[in-house]
Amino acid sequence: MGRPQDGDRQGADAEQERQDVAEDPGSTLVERIAAFFSALLIAAMIGLVLYQAITGAGARHPDLVTTVEEVLPQAGGFHVVYRVENRGGVTAAAVRVEGTLSHGDAIADMAEAEIDYVAAHSSHRGGLIFRDDPADYDLRLHVTGYRRP
Structure with missing residues (x-):
């Protein structure tokens, strides 16, 4: 016998493929x-x-909502640690926070800080430094501005 014909090879390949498919459950x-x-x-x-x-x-x-977390005495003043929480669905960049110590309408001390950004539904901590003890005054923190990133 000589070489198998191309038709014979194709038939054998097709038969082998049918067997492989039949064995695959x-x-x-x-x-x-x-x-x-x-x-x-x-x-x-x-x-x-x-x-x-x-x-x-x-x-x-x-x-943007600010809350005071703690007040720490330090050399030359008092460190007010705060948290800015972004409850909105949009990121705020260059968030400016202002804090004041006051008696009634008279402001005794003021401090400002800027946070690079506060992502949507997240928070960021920062600090303000005051010369006077915040316990002796009415401490108020608020966001004064931001920009869109």
């Missing part, structure tokens, strides 16, 4: 479970993006 249970959870994760991510797009549409400005 399809995807296993583990593969099906992994595919299900992958599809579930992708659907959840799409749902989260849509939810944020729908509910965050009105959040066009940061909502």
Whole structure:
């Protein structure tokens, strides 16, 4: 016998392929479970993006809230540690914080600081330095401005 004909080789290859397919039972249970959870994760991510797009549409400005965390005496004054929380859905950059010590309408001392940025739904700590003890005065902190990044 000579060389097998091309048609004979193609027939043998096709027969081998049919046997390989017949032996493959399809995807296993583990593969099906992994595919299900992958599809579930992708659907959840799409749902989260849509939810944020729908509910965050009105959040066009940061909502910046200041709170005093602690007052620490130091050489030459008092260190007021504060936290600025951005409850809004937009990042604020160059956030300026002003603190005042006052008795009634009379301001005894004032300090200012700037925070590089406060991302949406996050917070940032900073400090203001006063000459006088804040315990002896009415301490007020507030954000005086920001810019969009």
